[in-house]
Amino acid sequence: MATAEQLKSLIRSHLSGEPERFLAVALRVAAHEAGQGHGALAQDIRKLVDKARLERRGLAQKLPQDIRGLVLSDDPDTPKSALVVPTTLRDRIDRITHEYRQQAKLKSHGLSHRRKIMLIGPPGTGKTMSAQVLAHELRLTLHTIQVDRLVTKFMGETSAKLRQIFDLIQADPGVYLFDEFDAIGGERTLENDVGEMRRVISAFLQFIEQDMSDSIIVAASNSPTLLDRALFRRFDDTLYYELPNEDERKRLIQNVLGAFLAPRFTWKAVLADSNRLSHAEIDLACRDSIKRAILSDEKIVSPAALRKMLKERQSAHNGRRR
Ligand SMILES: Nc1ncnc2c1ncn2[C@@H]1O[C@H](COP(=O)(O)OP(=O)(O)O)[C@@H](O)[C@H]1O
Numbered sequence: 361m362a363t364a365e366q367l368k369s370l371i372r373s374h375l376s377g378e379p380e381r382f383l384a385v386a387l388r389v390a391a392h393e394a395g396q397g398h399g400a401l402a403q404d405i406r407k408l409v410d411k412a413r414l415e416r417r418g419l420a421q422k423l424p425q426d427i428r429g430l431v432l433s434d435d436p437d438t439p440k441s442a443l444v445v446p447t448t449l450r451d452r453i454d455r456i457t458h459e460y461r462q463q464a465k466l467k468s469h470g471l472s473h474r475r476k477i478m479l480i481g482p483p484g485t486g487k488t489m490s491a492q493v494l495a496h497e498l499r500l501t502l503h504t505i506q507v508d509r510l511v512t513k514f515m516g517e518t519s520a521k522l523r524q525i526f527d528l529i530q531a532d533p534g535v536y537l538f539d540e541f542d543a544i545g546g547e548r549t550l551e552n553d554v555g556e557m558r559r560v561i562s563a564f565l566q567f568i569e570q571d572m573s574d575s576i577i578v579a580a581s582n583s584p585t586l587l588d589r590a591l592f593r594r595f596d597d598t599l600y601y602e603l604p605n606e607d608e609r610k611r612l613i614q615n616v617l618g619a620f621l622a623p624r625f626t627w628k629a630v631l632a633d634s635n636r637l638s639h640a641e642i643d644l645a646c647r648d649s650i651k652r653a654i655l656s657d658e659k660i661v662s663p664a665a666l667r668k669m670l671k672e673r674q675s676a677h678n679g680r681r682r
């Protein structure tokens with residue numbers, strides 16, 4: 361017979377609507393039975409689990425082709441150490457992964473782990489990268505939904521498409537990133553169809569509220585003022601991203617240049633020239649200067665060489681602002 365603990369786990373996971381967990385416990389029961397010499401019973405249980413898993417996967421694959429094209433799936437390889445953010449933000453990210461790993465413990469006390477996360481901040485400060493880090497840390501697949509494309513492509517039927525995406529979130533646990541989220545979260549309404557945007561927002565609010573899946577849902581937005589305030593309440597956490605300060609710029613440059621960093625590197629002018637650039641822009645300037653070094657058969661990047669690339673990024677940046 362299964363142990364009392366296993367029976368209780370089975371009942372708990374069923375009642376809390378966690379099919380994947382239920383199946384995992386069922387497999388533990390099968391292993392236990394096999395260990396007791398009840399091979400036939402163990403095999404019957406395994407067959408039932410396999411069948412259930414196949415059906416669940418079928419549900420995920422039944423998604424229409426058009427929606428598949430809007431969800432990009434990937435297993436990122438982005439280590440947490442590459443992400444340069446203030447300690448407070450790093451702690452918040454750690455708390456998400458920690459609670460995810462300890463979700464059973466939390467659940468046994470009637471608590472749920474934080475899993476609906478909003479990321480806000482200027483472009484190129486690490487929002488998408490944070491979703492990659494979460495997926496990598498938790499060994500989950502990252503599914504990215506291009507919200508702006510979803511909306512323009514399916515104007516008039518966006519809510520129905522959203523439902524299909526939330527079905528996928530339920531059927532196939534992973535990290536789901538709604539990128540460029542202001543495309544639906546915006547209070548600013550599109551001139552051509554105000555009513556449609558309202559409907560889409562209320563559909564999203566309803567879906568995210570009802571969602572009880574094992575997935576982590578991340579929404580990323582460049583502009584907090586564009587977001588409907590009702591949205592924030594539906595999320596367990598809101599993380600704010602900012603342009604890097606001096607110390608962060610220095611860490612970022614050290615990380616990216618790595619062995620290319622010239623010995624006795626002087627920082628003052630480099631830090632001044634990287635001021636007001638985003639992480640992404642500094643990252644690109646570093647890579648440009650590494651490329652230049654390689655192509656001119658040099659083994660290091662000097663402060664002067666990096667400053668040249670940073671200045672290029674600054675003028676591109678200012679050009680965009682004008
Ligand atoms: N905080 C950061 N720390 C380290 N690298 C960063 C950071 N933010 C951005 N980058 C670099 O810039 C690239 C693009 O950033 P991304 O995460 O897509 O920005 P966002 O989603 O905020 O617009 C990343 O893949 C990474 O190489």
Ligand SMILES: [Mg+2]
Binds near residue numbers: 487488489539580
């Ligand atoms: Mg992004």
